[in-house]
Amino acid sequence: MDLQELQQIARRERERSRRIRIHCCTSSGCQASDALEIKRRLDEAVSEAGLDSEVEVVGVGCLGFCGQGPMVTVEPGDVLYEHVRPDHAAGIVAAINGGTCEAERGDLHHPFFARQYPIVRKNGGKIDPERIEEYIAAGGYRSLYRAINELTPAEVIDEITRSGLRGRGGAGYPTGLKWSTVAKSRGDRKYIVCNGDEGDPGAFMDRSVLESDPHLVLEGMSIAAYAVGADQGYIYVRGEYPLAIQRLQKAINQAKKLGLLGSQIFDSAFDFRVDIRVGAGAFVCGEETALIASIEGRRGQPRPRPPYPAESGLWGKPTLINNVETFANISSIVERGSAWYANIGTETSKGTKVFALTGKIRNTGLIEVPMGMTLREIVEELGGGAADGGEVKAVQTGGPSGGCIPASLFDTPVDYESLAKVGSIMGSGGMVVMDESTNMVELAKFYMEFCMDESCGKCIPCRVGTVQIHRLLGKITAGQATPADIEQLRELCQLVRDTSLCGLGQSAPNPVISTLRYFPEEYAALVPNE
Amino acid sequence: MAAKTLKINGTMVSAREGESILEAARDAGVAIPTLCHLDGLSDVGACRLCLVEVGGRLRPACTTAVAEGMEIQTNTDRLHAYRRQIVELLFAERGHVCAVCVASGHCELQDLAVSLGMDHVRYEYLAPTCAVDISHERFGIDHNRCVLCVRCVRACDEVEGVHTWDVSGRGTSARVISDMNQPWGESESCTSCGKCLLACPTGALFSRGATVAEMEHDPGRIALIVESRKVRG
Structure with a gap:
């Protein structure tokens, strides 16, 4: 494979493509609402109308507006259909030539779409994730070519460092710094690990990226491997994501076949292989050291750091571990340059972030917005406010590790530092919206139950502390607590936060701490004399 | 192997490079409570009883290596609680x-x-x-x-x-x-x-x-x- 061949594939693909494309979302969400049958019926309708030479039906990745799915678009023309049913298919095809269509028309210029800045999700809803040719036609793998042929590994790392990209898994560690640490660590072998063990309740960003654009992640991993000197990569995907696993495997096979993965990529001395490892459903395996133990075939439990995986990771070798979304940013940064990327976002948080907007909100789905957009803009403009005309009360960012931010602080810009300042975290990108009907103590109890169930049991504060906190919250919601119980609750939260071994335990009390801080009246209402 | 100098509870002590805080403290006659640690076995840092304050931050003494100039507190009120x-x-x-x-x-x-x-x-x-x-x-x-x-x-x-x-x-x-x-x-x-x-x-x-x-x-x-x-x- 060389540049000419790559360009040839892209050219052939463009020539093959029909004038009109009907895009039918085939991601998990829409599939659950019969998207595959819709696609089949669309195919039939196109044949019956004799439009085969002009129109093609393409199963594409996630369009993002999941609450309105299944979604179908017709290009050119920016036509969007929402809540499509299989019996709408004939009408959608007929509408191309002016016929009538019963399907509900949506608006691609709706603020939900218009306010977004897609980088990670640039191909979502546009290309068939199961065909590498479409990814290549959309400019794919050119960044990898550029990195290998025009840049030294040090220059690639430099580019990533200057872009200001920070880890999208939650903690926001500077990606370039991590890469350069791995590059400088000594080892006869190095590994790349992609963390796709997305487990926060209400979060589905990484699933969507893996399902909609698997090659984007593979290309990012390959560039990283070239930069740090690794020749083997693993993508750790949770077993609950069968479609993502299937599409990733297909993508790996296709890339291997074209020589974009494997030995001597782009006829260079660079080798890189990628294998999938499927997680068995433990939330804690999203923690990097537990994830590494799990790949090694051991019990998925975290271990104390240092040493960090960058020095001693998989099988004791230097290992670069980044999140799906982080890798999905790489190709665009190499293609368009660090200066372009660093121009997006805020002073300390560059680029965009994908969020899963769920809960009591009108517009449910995935959004990708520049860092620094305020919570108010996200919730009110993109999200359209509370679902049934009610009042939004708070938003939980960062899943069970995050905190609850009250509506009075909605002018907080969404960046790593600002969210930390109000007692929450960026996290991986879950955003659960609550309205007046949500009881915040119940909410805290829900998250605590999640952490309690997912605690691996290794360290005592997390294993037993979360159980005791959960019991106290149960006592409070049952109206049986005393002010002394609240005091004990605070004490336990502090213990678990300060002394737990890994991030799961350290962040588990966040929902309780933040609701105690912002909604003390809801606790007081349940505790006599508080 | 180089020696490191550090402070435990305000007293200067020396320790071997690569040694854990727990070992260095024991050498210096400072007892730190432990439970999951056992001499002869690898350390896992699980029980959290040996947490000490290193420059104000909590670190497990059993899995944290000594470093030059470290200032360690092993028995503050917070740790005891x-x-x-x-x-x-x-x-x-x-x-x-x-x-x-x-x-x-x-x-x-x-x-x-x-x-x-x-x-x-x-x-x-x-x-x-x-x-x-x-x-x-x-x-x-x-x-x-x-x-x-x-x-x-x-x-x-x-x-x-x-x-x-x-x-x-x-x-x-x-x-x-x-x-x-x-x-x-x-x-x-x-x-x-x-x-x-x-x-x-x-x-x-x-x-x-x-x-x-x-x-x-x-x-x-x-x-x-x-x-x-x-x-x-």
Whole structure:
């Protein structure tokens, strides 16, 4: 494979493509609402109308507006259909030539779409994730070519460092710094690990990226491997994501076949292989050291750091571990340059972030917005406010590790530092919206139950502390607590936060701490004399 | 090997490079409470009792290496309160009833409670009903007394080289299991060497026939075995 061949594939693909494309979302969400049958019926309708030479039906990745799915678009023309049913298919095809269509028309210029800045999700809803040719036609793998042929590994790392990209898994560690640490660590072998063990309740960003654009992640991993000197990569995907696993495997096979993965990529001395490892459903395996133990075939439990995986990771070798979304940013940064990327976002948080907007909100789905957009803009403009005309009360960012931010602080810009300042975290990108009907103590109890169930049991504060906190919250919601119980609750939260071994335990009390801080009246209402 | 100079509780001490804070403190005569640590076994940093303050930040003494100029506090009010809370959590987790326990008087958990001044438990007892396995002809395991320090797992794996023991389940449902979660007596890998008994800090692992307060562990033997192998090897 060389540049000419790559360009040839892209050219052939463009020539093959029909004038009109009907895009039918085939991601998990829409599939659950019969998207595959819709696609089949669309195919039939196109044949019956004799439009085969002009129109093609393409199963594409996630369009993002999941609450309105299944979604179908017709290009050119920016036509969007929402809540499509299989019996709408004939009408959608007929509408191309002016016929009538019963399907509900949506608006691609709706603020939900218009306010977004897609980088990670640039191909979502546009290309068939199961065909590498479409990814290549959309400019794919050119960044990898550029990195290998025009840049030294040090220059690639430099580019990533200057872009200001920070880890999208939650903690926001500077990606370039991590890469350069791995590059400088000594080892006869190095590994790349992609963390796709997305487990926060209400979060589905990484699933969507893996399902909609698997090659984007593979290309990012390959560039990283070239930069740090690794020749083997693993993508750790949770077993609950069968479609993502299937599409990733297909993508790996296709890339291997074209020589974009494997030995001597782009006829260079660079080798890189990628294998999938499927997680068995433990939330804690999203923690990097537990994830590494799990790949090694051991019990998925975290271990104390240092040493960090960058020095001693998989099988004791230097290992670069980044999140799906982080890798999905790489190709665009190499293609368009660090200066372009660093121009997006805020002073300390560059680029965009994908969020899963769920809960009591009108517009449910995935959004990708520049860092620094305020919570108010996200919730009110993109999200359209509370679902049934009610009042939004708070938003939980960062899943069970995050905190609850009250509506009075909605002018907080969404960046790593600002969210930390109000007692929450960026996290991986879950955003659960609550309205007046949500009881915040119940909410805290829900998250605590999640952490309690997912605690691996290794360290005592997390294993037993979360159980005791959960019991106290149960006592409070049952109206049986005393002010002394609240005091004990605070004490336990502090213990678990300060002394737990890994991030799961350290962040588990966040929902309780933040609701105690912002909604003390809801606790007081349940505790006599508080 | 270079030596490092650091401060423990305000006193200058020297330590060997690569040594843990725990080792350096012990060399300097400073006691730090531990539970999952056992000389001769690898450290896992799980019990969190040996947390110390390094420049104000909490670090497990057993898995944190010494560094030049470190300023360590091993016994602040905050640390003492956390340690006591952790021991209380353990007592509340399973059925630790000293009065009827084989290890009473020779129990590290009991010793910790005494040394930390833990005279009562403020948390609700979870009181789960845990199994007792006496299928092995010489030994028994009472999960009611297990604190999941996994010293038995490590002694079996690292010193005996067998790995009969491991952990199944998550959170408070986690249990130490033998082989593929079968009765200990039916384990095909167990060599009946008894090293897990030596290593156990509580009455969880015991010799059959021992009654209240009769079970004396000998955790020092693990280090002795490891050390003597080094000399010979």
